[in-house]
Amino acid sequence: MNSEVTTAVRRVVVLGGGSAGWLTAATLAAELGGDEPGALQITLIESPDVPSIGVGEGTWPTMRATLQRIGLSEVDLVRECDAAFKQGSRFDGWLHGGAGDRYYHPFTLPHGFGDVDLARAWLQGDRERPYADCVGPQPQLCDAHLAPKQTTTPDFGGVMNYGYHFDAVKLGQLLQRHATTKLGVRHVVDHFAAVRSHQNGDIAALTTRQHGDIEGDLFIDCSGLASLLLGQHYGVALRSEKGVLFNDSALAVQVPHADAQAPLASATISTAHAQGWTWDIGLPSRRGIGLVYSSSHTDDAAAERTLLEHLQRSGLSPGEAAPRRLRFSPGYREQLWHRNCVAVGLSAGFIEPLEASALALVELSAAFIRDEMPAERADMALVAKRFNEAFAYRWSRIIDFLKLHYVLSRREEADYWREHREPATQPDSLRELLQLWRHRAPSRNDLYRIEEVFPAASYQYIVYGMQFEPAVRALRADRLAAAGACFKDVKTITRRLLGALPRHRDLIQHICAHGMPPAA
Numbered sequence: 350m351n352s353e354v355t356t357a358v359r360r361v362v363v364l365g366g367g368s369a370g371w372l373t374a375a376t377l378a379a380e381l382g383g384d385e386p387g388a389l390q391i392t393l394i395e396s397p398d399v400p401s402i403g404v405g406e407g408t409w410p411t412m413r414a415t416l417q418r419i420g421l422s423e424v425d426l427v428r429e430c431d432a433a434f435k436q437g438s439r440f441d442g443w444l445h446g447g448a449g450d451r452y453y454h455p456f457t458l459p460h461g462f463g464d465v466d467l468a469r470a471w472l473q474g475d476r477e478r479p480y481a482d483c484v485g486p487q488p489q490l491c492d493a494h495l496a497p498k499q500t501t502t503p504d505f506g507g508v509m510n511y512g513y514h515f516d517a518v519k520l521g522q523l524l525q526r527h528a529t530t531k532l533g534v535r536h537v538v539d540h541f542a543a544v545r546s547h548q549n550g551d552i553a554a555l556t557t558r559q560h561g562d563i564e565g566d567l568f569i570d571c572s573g574l575a576s577l578l579l580g581q582h583y584g585v586a587l588r589s590e591k592g593v594l595f596n597d598s599a600l601a602v603q604v605p606h607a608d609a610q611a612p613l614a615s616a617t618i619s620t621a622h623a624q625g626w627t628w629d630i631g632l633p634s635r636r637g638i639g640l641v642y643s644s645s646h647t648d649d650a651a652a653e654r655t656l657l658e659h660l661q662r663s664g665l666s667p668g669e670a671a672p673r674r675l676r677f678s679p680g681y682r683e684q685l686w687h688r689n690c691v692a693v694g695l696s697a698g699f700i701e702p703l704e705a706s707a708l709a710l711v712e713l714s715a716a717f718i719r720d721e722m723p724a725e726r727a728d729m730a731l732v733a734k735r736f737n738e739a740f741a742y743r744w745s746r747i748i749d750f751l752k753l754h755y756v757l758s759r760r761e762e763a764d765y766w767r768e769h770r771e772p773a774t775q776p777d778s779l780r781e782l783l784q785l786w787r788h789r790a791p792s793r794n795d796l797y798r799i800e801e802v803f804p805a806a807s808y809q810y811i812v813y814g815m816q817f818e819p820a821v822r823a824l825r826a827d828r829l830a831a832a833g834a835c836f837k838d839v840k841t842i843t844r845r846l847l848g849a850l851p852r853h854r855d856l857i858q859h860i861c862a863h864g865m866p867p868a869a
């Protein structure tokens with residue numbers, strides 16, 4: 350039966366209780382919920398029968414502000430989610446797979462970024478030391494297994510920029526507790542079975558097995574890869590990116606550290622293999638390791654052998670449990686907000702986890718919905734249009750950035766790598782940027798929108814980490830001297846930090862035992 354479309358937007362229903370659902374519900378509730386007149390009532394429906402995906406354990410630095418803004422403490426995150434600090438990613442074997450093939454994409458911007466053209470100065474030099482090592486201390490701090498902050502640094506503060514590694518399931522539990530007990534989110538544990546629609550095609554309510562119809566004005570689809578509302582109910586198609594980024598499968602394992610006091614990595618280690626690549630995320634109590642691969646280029650049995658060989662080479666025991674297999678269709682929905690339904694998280698789309706951008710997109714989506722929340726249904730189409738435009742742009746930037754890692758590789762041993770370099774598989778936008786970067790460094794002019802997902806500095810770390818060789822104009826002598834002074838500063842700061850920062854594992858143990866000074 351149809352009912353009338355309401356005008357005021359007051360009731361928000363989130364379908365799905367994975368990381369996307371809880372982060373979105375908490376983000377909205379922390380600022381738009383409460384008891385005041387006009388406050389939003391937020392209900393989250395989570396099936397008791399469908400587990401959340403349980404992977405997604407590396408974040409960007411943006412997660413610090415997100416968690417702080419919803420009122421969580423970093424101490425709780427470390428204690429309850431087996432969390433550690435992530436200072437960036439290390440890429441092993443991506444260029445040619447031979448000895449010494451590794452580089453970092455650190456989270457901290459190059460020293461003096463925007464003021465001094467360090468990239469040009471580095472390109473003019475002998476390039477004996479990697480770009481990232483010359484422009485900031487973070488690669489060396491990661492190599493030394495040091496933390497990005499001290500025991501006296503407050504909650505969410507950093508000496509270096511950082512995000513997190515954590516246990517995704519435990520994060521979901523922490524967010525759920527916080528959102529329901531502190532932020533007033535109503536939690537309905539029930540299986541969604543059907544949509545009840547208004548005559549105009551809007552969703553009026555979600556019908557559940559035990560709790561009947563849950564009515565709402567805005568519905569946020571966080572139902573995971575199934576995309577129950579946007580994909581299945583509305584039939585909004587997935588725009589496939591399989592022709593650009595081939596990976597559509599993953600095998601994931603959790604393994605113990607080689608010993609309980611083993612150094613704790615503070616970067617995600619992404620290692621290239623003949624067919625795909627592995628992630629390695631170090632949590633205080635275990636490591637989460639997985640292989641990402643393309644089912645069109647290798648079969649599951651061969652992929653499993655690759656993963657096991659990688660574990661053996663890393664001195665790790667795979668344990669009894671078989672790796673968990675995950676399948677996904679790389680791509681994103683043609684529209685992300687349709688009528689009174691917006692998708693956040695895997696229901697909106699997913700491209701392989703290289704560079705761990707999925708949770709960052711969840712944070713950006715939730716913040717956009719919070720900031721642009723339409724007061725009335727009549728305003729929703731405009732907000733939806735703006736959301737669709739902003740996020741289509743962000744997806745395309747993510748695709749360019751991930752593809753860059755493959756396009757610049759010189760690995761030759763398999764079609765997987767050769768095909769990734771074929772021009773027909775490369776987005777025009779990326780090819781245009783690479784043409785520009787043959788004669789100059791990636792700059793802010795290339796990526797000028799507010800809250801670009803990857804800033805120009807990130808592109809610099811990848812293009813020079815992958816030894817892309819541009820022919821740049823020589824810097825004037827005085828600018829070269831300024832850059833030289835910057836490089837010297839970096840060396841001094843690095844030496845100082847190597848002596849001053851605690852071991853990453855020691856800091857985690859300290860936080861578990863004593864906490865951290867509160868945020869300023």
Ligand SMILES: Cc1cc2nc3c(=O)[nH]c(=O)nc-3n(C[C@H](O)[C@H](O)[C@H](O)COP(=O)(O)OP(=O)(O)OC[C@H]3O[C@@H](n4cnc5c(N)ncnc54)[C@H](O)[C@@H]3O)c2cc1C
Nearest residue numbers: 365366367368369396401402405407541573694695707708
């Ligand atoms: C191999 C792999 C590695 C990844 N690594 C990273 C990473 O390092 N960093 C990163 O940022 N992201 C990563 N991601 C992505 C990340 O896992 C997701 O973006 C994140 O976990 C959010 O998932 P979700 O909440 O959208 O979906 P899910 O976790 O799948 O949650 C779906 C929710 O919907 C509910 N649901 C489903 N059906 C129903 C129903 N009928 N009724 C009611 N509820 C229902 C389920 O109960 C569940 O609560 C990775 C993904 C993969 C596949």
